[in-house]
């Protein structure tokens with residue numbers, strides 16, 4: 001069957017196409033529209049997915065939306081009425097928002113694609129998350145834990161999945177926690193309080209947490225209280241998801257923790273105020289870890305299973321993930337490359353295929369590269385038109401030259417193969433550099449990423465060498481496959497990996513399996529022969545506020561606007577003039 005999955009209208013729209021049980025294409029709308037976190041109807045992503053497979057909309061057997069809009073409307077309306085009269089100001093906006101295209105999404109999809117509404121179905125949001133985590137993982141049976149801000153009503157679910165020998169598939173969500181009691185909304189309220197954008201700045205809270213100590217843990221426990229059944233509840237005196245959806249925290253929250261940070265206010269970690277913000281981040285992070293860990297421990301005891309699949313936006317918290325792997329009793333932890341809402345497009349399509357239609361499950365290829373491929377020849381053309389020196393050469397020569405360049409502290413823009421699905425660059429749209437010196441981290445922050453100093457950069461290491469440099473627990477390499485875990489850097493290597501080691505001695509390491517990205521693996525090997533350390537700094541190929549680049553033209557534009565020294569797409573390499581002057585490029589065309 002040919003099934004299209006769609007997620008949109010909240011945050012980070014995407015489309016995914018599954019044919020015969022196997023993903024053919026998946027891409028976030030932002031990578032095509034070039035609007036970061038584009039939440040609009042993903043028409044460009046849908047068109048690209050269909051083009052990729054040579055299909056017309058009529059060829060589709062089903063189109064699956066990643067949540068049930070009527071249930072969501074029920075939650076929004078009920079919550080508004082419960083908060084009445086405080087919520088009166090939000091009412092018109094919320095109604096307009098829901099009664100616009102969101103509630104009538106089946107009709108919208110049918111009319112946009114020119115297909116019958118009978119072909120369009122909706123599945124529950126956390127089933128989409130669960131399917132994205134379980135059906136893409138190389139496991140036959142696993143416990144499933146999903147946690148996000150909110151879907152329709154559910155904010156967290158626990159369950160189990162099985163791919164049976166007869167080809168049938170089961171996903172059973174055993175229990176759910178409901179809005180407004182939400183780990184994702186709790187963390188987002190703290191994100192907003194700390195002056196970062198909700199649904200965007202949660203990484204920053206996690207990065208900042210490493211600088212603080214959790215001395216506000218007791219206060220956090222007043223905001224989020226554990227319940228006797230192993231779950232938790234939010235004390236809604238401290239939150240305001242209805243009246244001030246954009247901030248989420250209330251006046252009592254400020255009374256408890258002090259004035260919030262303004263988004264323009266610098267975080268000076270040498271000041272008392274800066275330390276307070278770091279301590280609040282550390283306290284919220286610690287509490288989130290404790291709750292996730294306790295729920296995971298209970299789930300392991302209940303199911304007795306060795307594998308856990310984790311989905312939902314909370315699964316992007318690599319520090320919490322690593323604690324779950326170490327302490328919850330599971331042997332392996334699977335987090336997909338896109339655990340957030342974009343990944344629900346793929347989850348919804350796979351769920352419909354295996355469960356609604358009962359098609360036999362198929363092993364999903366274990367990589368994140370489901371997006372558009374670059375046109376390498378375009379780089380030759382663009383660079384020549386722009387008058388920059390460009391070379392095209394054999395793979396062996398190019399890899400050795402790039403390793404030389406990185407050893408000479410040059411920064412590489414690296415474009416290769418299909419675009420990653422999910423928020424992280426995993427070696428196909430990456431900026432690569434030497435990982436050794438703090439000065440390189442500062443240069444990248446200053447000249448390329450323009451971001452806060454407290455945010456760490458990530459390393460990529462070949463799987464066979466990972467244990468030498470990083471303290472990985474059993475199962476750590478798997479969690480590091482899509483950069484989903486934060487692990488300690490072994491102390492003897494930390495000073496040689498200063499650009500990628502966070503202040504607390506950890507790193508969000510990508511553990512690269514050779515088969516997943518063979519050319520990047522060869523570059524790591526070549527660099528290791530020069531430096532003795534087969535590790536590179538790997539950060540996403542984008543500037544602050546922009547989506548990760550997709551096409552060669554976007555990569556070239558980014559390269560020209562920042563401090564990247566060399567741009568590589570496939571076997572074509574372009575150098576900035578000052579780099580070319582160092583006679584780096586000999587075969588200049």
Ligand SMILES: [Fe+2]
Nearest residue numbers: 148312313341
């Ligand atoms: Fe979600």
